[in-house]
Amino acid sequence: MQPRLKLYLGxxxxxxxxxxxxxxDEFANIIREAMKWDSTWLHDFADDEVxxxxxLYELLSLYSSMRPSA
Numbered sequence: 208m209q210p211r212l213k214l215y216l217g218x219x220x221x222x223x224x225x226x227x228x229x230x231x232d233e234f235a236n237i238i239r240e241a242m243k244w245d246s247t248w249l250h251d252f253a254d255d256e257v258x259x260x261x262x263l264y265e266l267l268s269l270y271s272s273m274r275p276s277a
Contacts, residue, residue: 226258
């Protein structure tokens, strides 16, 4: 049987959901590991937006403003 090829046009979302949920701890561990190894895929998604709760955003903003600059 001949393999069938699928042409990707960039607007096909049939294979995966638009949004998923995961624990912050799991997300942070994956990102930390990717940063440690300077993973290419992390750079590919660097401009993507990540949805977070308003209270987490507030906490991160406060933390960012309080931490010493390098």
